[in-house]
Amino acid sequence: MVSNDAAMLDLAAPTLPAPVIDALRHGRLVDPFGVLGPHRDEYGIVVRAVMPGAASMQLTDARGETVADMVRLHDDGVFAGRLPGFAQGHPVAQDYRLRVRWPDGSEQTSTDPYAYTLLLGELDLHLFNEGRHLQLGSCLGAQCMTIDGEAGVRFAVWAPNAQRVSVIGDFNGWNPARHPMRLRHGSGIWELFVPEAMGAHGGSRYKYDLTGPHGHAVPDKADPLALATEIPPATASVVACTGRDAPPFAWNDADWMKRRAETDPYAAPMSVYELHVLSWQRAINDAERGWDILAERLVPYIRDLGFTHIELLPITEHPFGGSWGYQPLSLFAPTSRLGSPARFAAFIDSCHQAGIGVILDWVPAHFPTDPHGLAEFDGTALYEHQDPREGFHQDWNTLIYNLGRNEVRGFLLAGAMHWLEHFHADALRVDAVASMLYRDYSREAGQWVPNRFGGRENLEAVAFLRELNSLVRERCPGALTIAEESTAWPGVTASVESGGLGFHFKWNMGWMHDTLRYLSHEPIHRPWHHSDMTFGMVYAWSEAFVLPLSHDEVVHGKGSMIGKAPGDDWQRFANLRAYYGFMWTHPGKKLLFMGGEFAQWREWNHDDELDWALMDQPAHRGIHSLVRDLNRLYRELPALHAMDHRPEGFQWIVGDDHQNSVFAYLRRAAPDSADVVLVVVNMTPVPREGYRLGVPCAGTWEECLNTDAGIYGGSNMGNGGRVEAEASPSHGQAHSVSLTLPPLATLVLRPLSGATG
Incomplete structure (x- = not known):
C-alpha cells in the first residue's frame, strides 16, 4: 500500500513516482484525494486522474472549451495535466471538467469526483458512530443527488478497518482503480461522489472493492445500505434514485x-x-x-x-x-x-x-x-x-x-x-x-x-x-x-x-402447540388431553397475545392444517371447522398462514403455488366460507375482540367436561357488559341433545354461527337459529339454555336486543 507522501511527488511537472503510479493503476492508493484531482503548488494547479482504457484526456472549462491536454503517465490510464492561468491563491472550485476520449471515438465530459470537498456532514458521522442516526437509508449507501449543479450518485460505506475502499460498477467497468474512495477518519466511513456524466445513475449496478487491515483482499461486497439489488442469484447492489433529490412516492393513505x-x-x-x-x-x-x-x-x-x-x-x-x-x-x-x-x-x-x-x-x-x-x-x-x-x-x-x-x-x-x-x-x-x-x-x-x-x-x-x-x-x-x-x-x-x-x-406459541396437539388426537382419546385446550387461559393475561397458525406449522413433515386432523375426510373437515371456531372466539389476535383458509391438503412448498384448484370442491369452499364468516363475526362483535387482553372479557361456563370434550365460555365487550357472546365447542363426532349451559341474561339467544352449517360442508344440525333462555340457574348464571351440540362443531350465540339480565 502507498500513502500520500509529498516527498515522493514531483510537483514541478505533471508526473508521479513509479510506486505511486503503480498504486493508482491497481487501485491500491490509501489516500486517493491526496494524489487525484486538483492540487496547488507554486506553479499552479496539477490535475491527476485514472481512466483505464481511455485513448486520451483533456481538461476543459465549464463551457466545454479545451484548456489543456493531459499527459499519459502510464498505459493503464494514469493521466496528469496542468490548468493554465491559475495563479497561486486562485480558488480551485469546480472550474474545470475532465474530457475522456475512448478508442471507439466516443467522448465523456464530467466534473472530477476528486475535486469535491467533504460530502457527509459531521453531524451525520457523529450520529452514525453513536448508533443514533435513524435515517441511514437516505445518508449512507448510494444516494442520487445534485452537488453544485452536477447530478450524480454519492456513495458512502462503513468499513473502519479497511486499508482502502473503491466503488466498482457498471459505470467504471468494475475496475477498482477508477473510483477509490475517501476515508472520513474517526468515523470509519468512506465516501465518493460519482457524476452522472461518468455513468452513475439510477439503475447502475455496483459493489465495493476493499483491502483488509493486513493488506489482504476482501471479496467484493454488496452495499449493506443498498436500497435495491440485482435479482438473485446475482449479487450486486443497484442504485435506486430515492435520495434527497429524487421525488418521493406520492402516498394516498x-x-x-x-x-x-x-x-x-x-x-x-x-x-x-x-x-x-x-x-x-x-x-x-x-x-x-x-x-x-x-x-x-x-x-x-x-x-x-x-x-x-x-x-x-x-x-x-x-x-x-x-x-x-x-x-x-x-x-x-x-x-x-x-x-x-x-x-x-x-x-x-x-x-x-x-x-x-x-x-x-x-x-x-x-x-x-x-x-x-x-x-x-x-x-x-x-x-x-x-x-x-x-x-x-x-x-x-x-x-x-x-x-x-x-x-x-x-x-x-x-x-x-x-x-x-x-x-x-x-x-x-x-x-x-x-x-x-x-x-x-x-x-x-x-x-x-x-x-x-x-x-x-x-x-x-x-x-x-x-x-x-x-x-x-x-x-x-x-x-x-x-x-x-x-x-x-x-x-x-x-x-x-x-x-x-x-x-x-x-x-402465543404455547397455545398453538397445545391446541394443535389436541387436534391431532382421535376424539376417543381427547378426554385425556382436555387441558391442552384450556391451559392457555392460565397465562392468557400475562402478555398481549397473537394466536398463530403460521408457516412453521405446515412444513418439514408437520403436515397441512387439514392433515393434522384425524378421521375420515368428513371428520377432518369438521375437526378443522370446529378448531377454527375455537381459535376465532378465543382471547388473542388471530393469524392464519395461506392455504389454511381453504384447507390445502399438501404441506406448503415455497417452490410451488397454493393448490387453488381445490376451491372448486365443496368441502374446501366450505372452509373458505367459514373463515370469511368468522372474520366478519370477529370484526362485528366487540365481545370477540375488545377485551382480548383483559380477564374481564372471558369467563368459563364449562371448562372441565373432559368426558364429552365440550368447552363453553362467555366473551364480553366490557366488564359486566350485556354485550356478550356464548361459545360452545364440541370436539367429538357425537351430537349432544339437551346440553344445558348457564347464560347471564334471559330472552332469545341467536345462533349467529354454527361451524356444522351446510354452507360450510357440515351436517346442518343445530338449534334452528335461536334458543330461549330459561329462568333456570346453571353454572353460576341466573339463566340457562338447552342446546343441541352438533358433532365436531363450534356454536356462537348472542342475546338479541331486549334480552334482560
Whole structure:
C-alpha cells in the first residue's frame, strides 16, 4: 500500500513516482484525494486522474472549451495535466471538467469526483458512530443527488478497518482503480461522489472493492445500505434514485395513517393473513410487475375474506430463496424479484386504501455468511462477533449481529425505521426473539459466553429490543411490533418503563402447540388431553397475545392444517371447522398462514403455488366460507375482540367436561357488559341433545354461527337459529339454555336486543 507522501511527488511537472503510479493503476492508493484531482503548488494547479482504457484526456472549462491536454503517465490510464492561468491563491472550485476520449471515438465530459470537498456532514458521522442516526437509508449507501449543479450518485460505506475502499460498477467497468474512495477518519466511513456524466445513475449496478487491515483482499461486497439489488442469484447492489433529490412516492393513505394513529390496537380486531409472496401465486413472480400483480389479486381476495391485516414473510432482499427470506442481507431493500422499491410502496398504498394493514417479518437476529454480504465486511468481524460462541448460530449456520457495537445497533434500528417510515409498514413482526435473548440459546455448556454478571441473558439484545420498541412508539404513531418469542421470558409486551421489552404483541406459541396437539388426537382419546385446550387461559393475561397458525406449522413433515386432523375426510373437515371456531372466539389476535383458509391438503412448498384448484370442491369452499364468516363475526362483535387482553372479557361456563370434550365460555365487550357472546365447542363426532349451559341474561339467544352449517360442508344440525333462555340457574348464571351440540362443531350465540339480565 502507498500513502500520500509529498516527498515522493514531483510537483514541478505533471508526473508521479513509479510506486505511486503503480498504486493508482491497481487501485491500491490509501489516500486517493491526496494524489487525484486538483492540487496547488507554486506553479499552479496539477490535475491527476485514472481512466483505464481511455485513448486520451483533456481538461476543459465549464463551457466545454479545451484548456489543456493531459499527459499519459502510464498505459493503464494514469493521466496528469496542468490548468493554465491559475495563479497561486486562485480558488480551485469546480472550474474545470475532465474530457475522456475512448478508442471507439466516443467522448465523456464530467466534473472530477476528486475535486469535491467533504460530502457527509459531521453531524451525520457523529450520529452514525453513536448508533443514533435513524435515517441511514437516505445518508449512507448510494444516494442520487445534485452537488453544485452536477447530478450524480454519492456513495458512502462503513468499513473502519479497511486499508482502502473503491466503488466498482457498471459505470467504471468494475475496475477498482477508477473510483477509490475517501476515508472520513474517526468515523470509519468512506465516501465518493460519482457524476452522472461518468455513468452513475439510477439503475447502475455496483459493489465495493476493499483491502483488509493486513493488506489482504476482501471479496467484493454488496452495499449493506443498498436500497435495491440485482435479482438473485446475482449479487450486486443497484442504485435506486430515492435520495434527497429524487421525488418521493406520492402516498394516498393519509386517512388510513390517521385512523391507525387513533386506534387502540388492543381493543381493535386483528385478523392476520400470513403469506409467502413468491408462492402464493406463481404469476406474481414477475421482476417488473410482481408487486402490481399482487395488489391486483391479493387485495380484493383479502377484502372478501375479511382479514384486517396481511403479514409478509421477509421481503428484505435475501440470496437464498429456500430461506423464505429469513436469511436477509439487504435490510433496506425490498426483494428485486417482484419489482422496484417504488412498486412495493405502491402495493402497500393499495392495501391501505382498501383498509388492509401490512405487517412485515423482520430479522435482526442473524444474517447469512455469503461472501458478498456482511460477513467480515472490511476484513474483520465488523457486523458480527469475532468469537463464534457469541457470533455463530449453530442451528442455522448464520452469524449473529454484535449488538454491543453502536454502529451495528444503529444500522438495525435505522433499518426498522426505514420500513415503518419510508414504506408506511404498519407493524414489524420480529423473528427469532428467543435466540436473541439468551446467550446459551441452543448451546451446550462451554459453547457460550456469559454476560458481565455471569448470567445467560443477552443484555445487549435486551437493550436493543427496548430501544427499538421505544423508538417505534415515539416516532411511528399506531405502528406495532410483534415478537416471535417462544420461551417464558417475562414482560415481552410489558412497557419498557416497567422493565419489559416493550413489544405490543407476542405470538402465543404455547397455545398453538397445545391446541394443535389436541387436534391431532382421535376424539376417543381427547378426554385425556382436555387441558391442552384450556391451559392457555392460565397465562392468557400475562402478555398481549397473537394466536398463530403460521408457516412453521405446515412444513418439514408437520403436515397441512387439514392433515393434522384425524378421521375420515368428513371428520377432518369438521375437526378443522370446529378448531377454527375455537381459535376465532378465543382471547388473542388471530393469524392464519395461506392455504389454511381453504384447507390445502399438501404441506406448503415455497417452490410451488397454493393448490387453488381445490376451491372448486365443496368441502374446501366450505372452509373458505367459514373463515370469511368468522372474520366478519370477529370484526362485528366487540365481545370477540375488545377485551382480548383483559380477564374481564372471558369467563368459563364449562371448562372441565373432559368426558364429552365440550368447552363453553362467555366473551364480553366490557366488564359486566350485556354485550356478550356464548361459545360452545364440541370436539367429538357425537351430537349432544339437551346440553344445558348457564347464560347471564334471559330472552332469545341467536345462533349467529354454527361451524356444522351446510354452507360450510357440515351436517346442518343445530338449534334452528335461536334458543330461549330459561329462568333456570346453571353454572353460576341466573339463566340457562338447552342446546343441541352438533358433532365436531363450534356454536356462537348472542342475546338479541331486549334480552334482560
